[in-house]
Amino acid sequence: MRALLVSLGLLTTGFAVWVSLLLFPFSDDHTVLPDQIQIFDGVSGSSGLSVVLPISPTPISRYEAGTQSRLAVLLTDPTSNWLRLAHGLKTIGVPFLVTQDYRQALAHRVVLVYPMISGRVLTSEAMKALASFPRNGGTLIGINVLGGGLNEVFGYREAQSFGRHFELRLNQLSPLLAQFTEPKEQVLRLGDRQKGGEPVGSHSYLAPKEAPLAVYDDGTPAIVQRSYDQGRAIAFGLDIGFLLAKGYNLWEEGIAESYDNRFEPLLNVVLRMLKEIYRTGEPNAVILGTVPNHRSLSVLLTHDIDASTSMVNALRYAEFERSQGITGTYFIQTKYIRDCNDDIFFNPQGVRDLQTLHKLGMELGSHTVAHSKVLHTFPLGTGTEGYPSYRPYVKSRQTAYNGTVLGELRVSKFLIEHFSPPNTVISFRPGHLSNPPHASTSSRGWRLSIQFVRHGQQLARAPAVPIDL
Ligand SMILES: [Zn+2]
Structure with a gap:
């Protein structure tokens, strides 16, 4: 397979970051004020406990059999x-x-x-x-x-x-x-x-x-x-x-x-x-085709929705992809808190746009709640974080408060799924690709990346880190 990963960034947010820093001064005690959060009446979750399952290294024996060719x-x-x-x-x-x-x-x-x-x-x-x-x-x-x-x-x-x-x-x-x-x-x-x-x-x-x-x-x-x-x-x-x-x-x-x-x-x-x-x-070499549907090349089109104006662009991309018979993956930041990064855009209009993306047949993935550049420094968390009590606050590119890795995963997944039933979110991309060390043990690690798991059953490929959300 010749796989080509194409990621289309819809917006860079550097300018917006510094402008909004002036517009939304931060409260000293790190609490989010009532006018800084989008509350959806009657919506709360996710319930239950997220558990990081123990690592189970792949035995060599899984790959030791086969023909001499x-x-x-x-x-x-x-x-x-x-x-x-x-x-x-x-x-x-x-x-x-x-x-x-x-x-x-x-x-x-x-x-x-x-x-x-x-x-x-x-x-x-x-x-x-x-x-x-x-x-x-x-x-x-x-x-x-x-x-x-x-x-x-x-x-x-x-x-x-x-x-x-x-x-x-x-x-x-x-x-x-x-x-x-x-x-x-x-x-x-x-x-x-x-x-x-x-x-x-x-x-x-x-x-x-x-x-x-x-x-x-x-x-x-x-x-x-x-x-x-x-x-x-x-x-x-x-x-x-x-x-x-x-x-x-x-x-x-x-x-x-x-x-x-x-x-x-x-x-x-x-x-x-x-x-x-x-x-x-090897004269008897056989190469397995790994591209679906007898095509010659796999291309994954992915988009990050991480700024107030991104969703409008996303709908245009999605309509075009739909017209071409292509399914893109849209990583959605469930931004329900106004902070120094940007205004709230996971609001009623954002939810309607999310539902339009879903209806267009696009895959919806998570792009965190806070989109913090320092997600990799966040603690793992308790596994009980939920909306609306989970309130991460980004103060600057290098500083964020009240965020946890499990909170970013659980709460974003819950909100996207809640508003696009019966959807199941299985893809996650950290903001700024700030990959938390929990997602891979080390440079010699066994784990691939964070992927979502439900009811103990792993939904994606085997080598992923099993986080039971
Ligand atoms: Zn992003």
């Missing part, structure tokens, strides 16, 4: 981001299995060793077997080849660690990479040099025997290959599972150029590269 992932560290790699391979339609047994892996024609090749994680017998694999016609993909004497097998002199690399530049002359014709696919971002943050960890393979498949911005080789009579060995200097985890956990802000309205193909290119390597290395 699959790509074999030889897992050398089970605490790595292997599950993210598995999710990525599923999205791109590459059949695979995961095993920690090198003998089982080497029964396949294409083997990807993840997350590293090193004497610390593989026995000398396993190393010897890996070394002879490409010579005997196999395709060996090594992620982070850091030791064990396989330099010669992959055709480079030495690995250089701790480089600060901000770009990955593909070799446009390589037949393996011929499909990448867009400039944005050929030069990929690994960090943001302007913001001065740390790029993702990477290392270089110096003095390669063959032209590298990709180099970093300093010209050192990032992905190298060595060809054999039938086989091939390819070494990546990046942890692609970690990269996928950053994207899937919504922590790509240090890499992505923008969080909306831009083409950011890094993960897409890496996965398509793996697909091409698999297809050329």
Whole structure:
């Protein structure tokens, strides 16, 4: 699948923030005054308790079976981001299995060793077997080849660690990479040099025997290959599972150029590269179609409704999408409190517009109550927050009071569902993409993102963090 996520921001609110700061002075005790809140008579909820369910890590055994024509992932560290790699391979339609047994892996024609090749994680017998694999016609993909004497097998002199690399530049002359014709696919971002943050960890393979498949911005080789009579060995200097985890956990802000309205193909290119390597290395390769309805490309159109004037624009977008047979997702901020961000727009007119969106067949998602830029600092909350007693107040871009993560989730979901029955909200996007750490355990985390759960039954995909709302 070539999935392209298109997010259309309807308005930026920077100007409105500072104007309204002057219009709506804040009470010192952090309470919301009666004229600062929209009360819908007779509406209150949600009732019940929200519970964050315990994490249940996916066992490797779930992915360990399958035919020998699959790509074999030889897992050398089970605490790595292997599950993210598995999710990525599923999205791109590459059949695979995961095993920690090198003998089982080497029964396949294409083997990807993840997350590293090193004497610390593989026995000398396993190393010897890996070394002879490409010579005997196999395709060996090594992620982070850091030791064990396989330099010669992959055709480079030495690995250089701790480089600060901000770009990955593909070799446009390589037949393996011929499909990448867009400039944005050929030069990929690994960090943001302007913001001065740390790029993702990477290392270089110096003095390669063959032209590298990709180099970093300093010209050192990032992905190298060595060809054999039938086989091939390819070494990546990046942890692609970690990269996928950053994207899937919504922590790509240090890499992505923008969080909306831009083409950011890094993960897409890496996965398509793996697909091409698999297809050329396995004569019985089968690629699964992952785009519905026999189409060639999946596009998700999403819109954020987070300013007084957004809903009018949203209706125009929705009418157009409807006319084209497209369903967009509209993330609605249930803004029933006037604060320094903006005026109230989840009011009777806002509700009528919400219902029009629903009638047009659009998906309604939650875009929080408060749309705070510092949602990621909010406490988790009690799981009992409800409308109208939940009253978060945004004082500035960096300060908000009385907000909780569960309050933002529960109350927005309740209000949208209450006013668009029998709708069930299963999608959530934080304001400013301020992703709370509760939504993903860490850069090595197991969790994907917050998705809603009702009555203990998970409605969306399996790897989501289970929050029972
Ligand atoms: Zn927003």
